[in-house]
Amino acid sequence: MGDVLAGIHSSWEFDSDSVLIRFERGIRTPKLFHVLGERRIPYEALSRIELAPGGRRGTIVMRAVPRAGADPLVEAADGQLKETCDPYRLVLPAERELLADYYVSELRSALGPDAAEPAPAHLVAAPEPPMSFKAYDGKARFNGKEVSFRWFWTGASSAKWKAGDQTFAVGELEGVEWRSPEVFRGHLRLIPRGAAAPALRAFPGVEVDQDPAAVVFGLGYGLVHESLPFAAAVLAAVREAEPVPALDAATAPNPPGPGRGASDRRDPADIAERIRHLGELHEAGLLTDEEFSAKKADLLAEL
DSSP, X not given: OOOEEEOBXXXXXXXXXXXXXXXXXXXXXXXXXXXXXXXXXXXXXXXXXXXXXXXXXXXXXXXXEEOTTSOHHHHHHTTOSOGGGOTTEXXXXXXGHHHHXXXXXXHHHHSOTTTTSOOSSOOSOOXXXXXXXXXXXXXXXXXXXXXXXXXXXXXXXXXXXXXOOEEEEGGGEEEEEEEOTTSTTOEEXXXXXXXXXXXXXXXXTXXXXXXXXXXXXXXXXXXXXXXXXXXXXXXXXXXXXXXXXXXXXXXXXXXXXXXXXXXXXXXXXXXXXXXXXXXXXXXXXXXXXXXXXXXXXXXXXXX
């Protein structure tokens, strides 16, 4: 088709086999769109195209619906995104309805024969690592091969603190569970490979705030635009990774003892970040002057 259809917060550029969605970086544009930047969606990744009146007066909405399993971002979100943050939703002025209807017809004719079936693999590229974000109880990092959790002194439970900082190779994982930070008990939890069912996690029956394979979100921590692309990138890497063989008990490395993990020396930049985190809690009135001074001293002692 080779045309561009510009809407509110995004524009769609149609090619022979895909549509390139470019997101604006305006002040009213959802922050998730800022992070995504642009996404190329192959037509074979779509199941259907819809056109309906918009939620705001004088607008219409053209929406593409991806096939199940085609997009790691949509799979990780698991229906939890607000309508306004749907990256497959193009809002247009109502006067462009005839033009939108034309593109809907063109897109429908471009859908593949298996549009109604789940996709055999991810067909849409995930956000690129390296990535990181701050949760309430720790910082999560992903370098494309490993996910690491480094616990915050002020937020992590004693169980996580005693287990030490965690690192998981993507080949050791089966999936990712993301619960939006906009709902109660939001979190990102890693699912170990070999789990019998999604309900069986790294530590069956253990709450996420006690599970070293999970980070917990909180007010201002683990925001959707930070944590969801992270979850999608990890999920995509997990699906592409070769499973890591399980180690025998005799050859498995010893787990880190209580404290901060295998090494007692800390990265000065990490210590500085933790002190900033303490300062935020202190300014919010969640730590007294004495608690702030004591915990700051403990962190400085790790250098």
